[in-house]
Amino acid sequence: MKTFSSLLEKLLFTPSRNRKKSALKEYIANTPDPDRGYALAAITGDFKVKNITASFYHELIKDQVDYELFKMSYDYVGDLAETISLIWPIRSVKNQEELSLHAFINLINENSKSEQKKIIFDLMNKSNANQRWSIIKLTTGGFRIGVSAKLVKLALAEYGNKNIEDIERIWHGLSYPYLNLFEWLENKSFKPKIKFSDMFHPMMLAHPINEEKDFNNLKPRDFVAELKWDGIRIQLVLDNKNKKVYSRTGDEISQSFPDIVDNIYGNAVLDGELLVGRKFEALPFNFLQKRLNRKKPSKKIINEIPAFVKLYDILFENGNDLRDLPLSKRRYILSNWLKLNPSECLDISKIIDFKDWNDLKQIKIENTEKFNQEGLMIKSKNSVYLSGRPRGHWFKWKKNPLFLDTILMYAQRGHGKRSSYYSDFTFGVLNDNAIVPIGKAYFGFTNEELKKLDNWVRKNTINSFGPVREVKKELVLEIAFDSINESKRHKSGLALRFPRIHRIRWDKPTSETDYLKDIKKAFF
Amino acid sequence: MMAVENAIITHGHADHARIGHQNVLATQNTIDIMKIRYGDKCAGSFQSIEYHKPLKINNLNFTFYPAGHILGSAQILIETNNSRLLITGDYKTSPDSSCQSYELVECDQLITEATFGLPVFQHPKPENEIKKILKAFEKNDTKTYIIGAYALGKSQRVIKLLRDAGYDETIYLHGSQLKICNYYISQGINLGNLEPVSYKKSEDFEGKIVIAPPSALKDKWSRRFSDPVICYASGWMSIKQRAKQSLVEIPLIISDHCDWNELITTIKSCKTKSVWVTHGREDALVHWCKTNNINAEPLYMQGREEE
Numbered sequence: 001m002k003t004f005s006s007l008l009e010k011l012l013f014t015p016s017r018n019r020k021k022s023a024l025k026e027y028i029a030n031t032p033d034p035d036r037g038y039a040l041a042a043i044t045g046d047f048k049v050k051n052i053t054a055s056f057y058h059e060l061i062k063d064q065v066d067y068e069l070f071k072m073s074y075d076y077v078g079d080l081a082e083t084i085s086l087i088w089p090i091r092s093v094k095n096q097e098e099l100s101l102h103a104f105i106n107l108i109n110e111n112s113k114s115e116q117k118k119i120i121f122d123l124m125n126k127s128n129a130n131q132r133w134s135i136i137k138l139t140t141g142g143f144r145i146g147v148s149a150k151l152v153k154l155a156l157a158e159y160g161n162k163n164i165e166d167i168e169r170i171w172h173g174l175s176y177p178y179l180n181l182f183e184w185l186e187n188k189s190f191k192p193k194i195k196f197s198d199m200f201h202p203m204m205l206a207h208p209i210n211e212e213k214d215f216n217n218l219k220p221r222d223f224v225a226e227l228k229w230d231g232i233r234i235q236l237v238l239d240n241k242n243k244k245v246y247s248r249t250g251d252e253i254s255q256s257f258p259d260i261v262d263n264i265y266g267n268a269v270l271d272g273e274l275l276v277g278r279k280f281e282a283l284p285f286n287f288l289q290k291r292l293n294r295k296k297p298s299k300k301i302i303n304e305i306p307a308f309v310k311l312y313d314i315l316f317e318n319g320n321d322l323r324d325l326p327l328s329k330r331r332y333i334l335s336n337w338l339k340l341n342p343s344e345c346l347d348i349s350k351i352i353d354f355k356d357w358n359d360l361k362q363i364k365i366e367n368t369e370k371f372n373q374e375g376l377m378i379k380s381k382n383s384v385y386l387s388g389r390p391r392g393h394w395f396k397w398k399k400n401p402l403f404l405d406t407i408l409m410y411a412q413r414g415h416g417k418r419s420s421y422y423s424d425f426t427f428g429v430l431n432d433n434a435i436v437p438i439g440k441a442y443f444g445f446t447n448e449e450l451k452k453l454d455n456w457v458r459k460n461t462i463n464s465f466g467p468v469r470e471v472k473k474e475l476v477l478e479i480a481f482d483s484i485n486e487s488k489r490h491k492s493g494l495a496l497r498f499p500r501i502h503r504i505r506w507d508k509p510t511s512e513t514d515y516l517k518d519i520k521k522a523f524f
Numbered sequence: 525m526m527a528v529e530n531a532i533i534t535h536g537h538a539d540h541a542r543i544g545h546q547n548v549l550a551t552q553n554t555i556d557i558m559k560i561r562y563g564d565k566c567a568g569s570f571q572s573i574e575y576h577k578p579l580k581i582n583n584l585n586f587t588f589y590p591a592g593h594i595l596g597s598a599q600i601l602i603e604t605n606n607s608r609l610l611i612t613g614d615y616k617t618s619p620d621s622s623c624q625s626y627e628l629v630e631c632d633q634l635i636t637e638a639t640f641g642l643p644v645f646q647h648p649k650p651e652n653e654i655k656k657i658l659k660a661f662e663k664n665d666t667k668t669y670i671i672g673a674y675a676l677g678k679s680q681r682v683i684k685l686l687r688d689a690g691y692d693e694t695i696y697l698h699g700s701q702l703k704i705c706n707y708y709i710s711q712g713i714n715l716g717n718l719e720p721v722s723y724k725k726s727e728d729f730e731g732k733i734v735i736a737p738p739s740a741l742k743d744k745w746s747r748r749f750s751d752p753v754i755c756y757a758s759g760w761m762s763i764k765q766r767a768k769q770s771l772v773e774i775p776l777i778i779s780d781h782c783d784w785n786e787l788i789t790t791i792k793s794c795k796t797k798s799v800w801v802t803h804g805r806e807d808a809l810v811h812w813c814k815t816n817n818i819n820a821e822p823l824y825m826q827g828r829e830e831e
């Protein structure tokens with residue numbers, strides 16, 4: 001546990017990505033199996049300890065310190081793991097044998113809750129503050145140390161002197177503690193054999209286009225365009241036995257969409273956008289939202305809001321990996337595949353013809369204003385299907401944002417680095433003499449602005465409800481967003497898509513902000 | 525804090541030693557420090573007082589005792605015939621070889637600071653904290669290590685801790701740190717070889733330790749070093765997310781104030797019947813006193829910054 005916790009500390013405090021990567025490599029090189037595999041799985045979030053939640057630790061700490069003092073401390077520190085690790089009474093316990101990471105994990109997984117309490121109590125007594133923090137983070141999940149799964153994979157690639165794309169392509173078929181992976185990285189064995197038909201494959205993502213720079217450098221004839229649908233990006237993994245729907249991050253969401261799973265056939269891995277509506281006419285995003293939050297949708301809701309998929313790409317067909325073929329070839333295969341495997345919930349996302357970038361701009365304006373599209377995708381005809389966000393292949397050209405002047409109403413503490421700041425903001429708009437909430441935003445501002453906002457919230461609080469503070473209705477936030485829909489989520493009856501704080505209008509009086517009735521007039 | 529006719533000053537930090545008083549009573553170290561920082565005329569007149577030697581003012585006996593906070597820092601005991609009031613000022617009870625050692629003073633009424641008055645503050649041993657830098661050094665001695673430390677007290681303590689841990693290379697100082705370091709040296713605190721940063725090339729600082737006030741870590745000054753490792757010596761560094769937010773790569777939990785355990789040990793040991801808590805997290809310490817059957821009230825004073 002000690003080396004694991006020093007690794008976490010180093011990763012947390014090292015600002016540079018490169019130095020974080022070196023720390024990971026060093027840990028991989030110096031830590032035996034299976035500890036290193038468990039550690040990496042914990043960091044990437046693939047491994048989670050079962051059954052231990054925040055309340056487990058609340059109960060544990062209640063017996064250790066005056067609970068009033070604990071509450072005052074928690075309020076000050078803002079993060080549970082930090083508070084408990086720091087407030088834990090320092091006892092002089094003889095430092096017995098070091099417990100390895102996997103031994104600890106086994107111990108926790110094999111025991112009942114009351115036994116788990118004893119084990120963690122003992123271990124906390126033997127540990128320093130940093131180790132206690134690691135124990136709590138490991139068991140409750142969510143380290144927030146600024147290390148992505150991508151960085152872990154890069155460290156593995158460098159450690160084993162392998163190509164990152166090779167690691168990406170097998171990653172989701174591996175399981176911790178990754179013994180076969182390490183054997184391959186250390187040249188003791190061949191690349192792990194993965195059953196490609198039964199796993200999620202990392203998706204290829206696009207960069208936002210820089211209209212001035214990119215359009216000067218890119219030749220229109222090398223590219224194709226298609227609509228950027230406003231749904232959620234998914235992957236369909238089909239073979240004769242399994243049919244699975246994965247989200248962009250690799251979470252399986254098949255259960256939520258039986259209407260899709262029951263109506264598709266064939267043996268392929270497909271990339272597309274999940275939408276709702278009839279006859280491939282997409283409804284606004286907030287309809288899809290109603291389907292997303294349901295683990296088991298009722299027949300009624302499936303009938304009311306049926307789902308379908310606009311297909312963008314094909315990665316595998318009959319077990320053959322197509323990812324190294326150029327996009328134009330894959331699209332050809334995709335349309336043939338669909339002819340052989342037609343389905344009432346699969347449609348091709350059509351390729352848009354255009355002469356030059358100006359022409360495409362016209363197309364973008366027409367499409368985004370008329371229909372429910374987020375903008376356009378621009379893809380190189382020759383692009384192979386790579387994982388992640390490789391440069392220069394795919395671009396997204398989003399529609400211009402819309403703006404509203406709103407009034408800050410509530411603020412809530414953030415997480416991780418932001419846990420000591422009020423960083424989640426609920427804002428509202430004028431409705432006669434009242435203010436009604438219309439949305440929530442937690443990004444769009446700089447660190448400096450966050451400090452100022454936090455300070456303003458603390459000084460202007462009129463009410464506290466747990467972690468939420470109600471503030472004086474005096475600060476104007478200019479909110480940028482992509483679209484606006486009717487919704488019951490907020491009292492205003494409206495919901496914004498991708499709201500972010502565009503500017504903090506310290507200068508603007510609230511009387512000059514937008515009225516609900518005017519917003520409704522303007523957008524509906 | 526307003527300028528007054530007669531001021532009794534516990535120590536030289538800016539939030540305790542203000543300028544413009546007519547008469548100042550303080551230890552010689554504190555007077556020297558005030559003059560170095562604010563000039564000879566920062567008060568109308570100065571009267572120095574030795575530790576342990578009572579001074580009678582209006583039938584009250586004033587005695588200064590070492591507070592262990594910085595050089596010359598004092599707790600002040602005020603006695604009448606039948607009662608003893610102790611004002612701790614800023615203090616710490618753990619050992620510090622860069623200043624006079626704290627002494628426990630018994631009293632009937634205690635006014636204590638509470639900068640770190642929450643049980644989450646349990647400062648580790650500074651000798652171990654300073655080793656973090658030396659260990660990082662062992663691994664990579666081509667980097668410049670900049671330690672953020674306040675110019676008065678913290679800076680000298682960090683240097684002394686480095687020396688006590690066996691580091692005997694030249695330590696480089698931000699311009700604002702020099703005068704006080706020289707003063708400490710003149711008072712017999714051995715800080716080893718020190719040099720101002722001045723206008724050298726960034727390569728000249730590779731593998732060196734530089735000490736600078738925390739404010740300099742973020743401004744233009746620190747850009748003269750290429751890709752330095754930022755360290756920060758402060759009691760606040762125990763809160764990870766705070767350290768992280770200020771982009772500190774090596775947080776050094778080194779404090780010149782009592783931590784929670786030292787505060788409550790002091791309250792118990794000085795045998796006081798009543799405590800007034802000021803300068804920090806009053807509510808938690810007041811709560812603790814009450815649950816331990818000691819009278820306690822918060823005593824709100826004018827705003828202050830950490831130093």
Ligand SMILES: [Zn+2]
Nearest residue numbers: 537593614831
């Ligand atoms: Zn002080």
